[in-house]
Amino acid sequence: IERSQTLGVDLIEVSLDQDIPVVRAADLNKLRYEQKSKKSSKGGGGGGTTAPGTKQKKEFKFKAGIDDNDLRRKVENVMKYLAK
Numbered sequence: 185i186e187r188s189q190t191l192g193v194d195l196i197e198v199s200l201d202q203d204i205p206v207v208r209a210a211d212l213n214k215l216r217y218e219q220k221s222k223k224s225s226k227g228g229g230g231g232g233t234t235a236p237g238t239k240q241k242k243e244f245k246f247k248a249g250i251d252d253n254d255l256r257r258k259v260e261n262v263m264k265y266l267a268k
Contacts, residue, residue, distance in 0.1 A: 188195050188209045196215065199206040244262050246255065 185195065191209065192211075193209045194212040195207045196210055196212060197205060198208050242265060244258065246258060250258075
């Protein structure tokens with residue numbers, strides 16, 4: 185405990201169900217930040233959590249040289265998204 189205080193780090197309990205407490209010395213704020221960034225990078229583009237009542241933006245890109253069939257498919261996907 186004294187060593188963690190001198191280093192300025194937190195003791196984080198790793199194992200709750202053991203008879204002997206197992207702790208890890210780490211900066212709690214840094215650990216939370218890493219977990220949050222890891223969680224948001226897994227999500228696939230959401231950027232983490234959003235506040236209730238806020239709307240997410242979705243972007244659809246159309247290039248000038250797109251084929252007619254590809255354009256039709258993209259327009260169908262946009263219409264499905266807007267119908268939700």
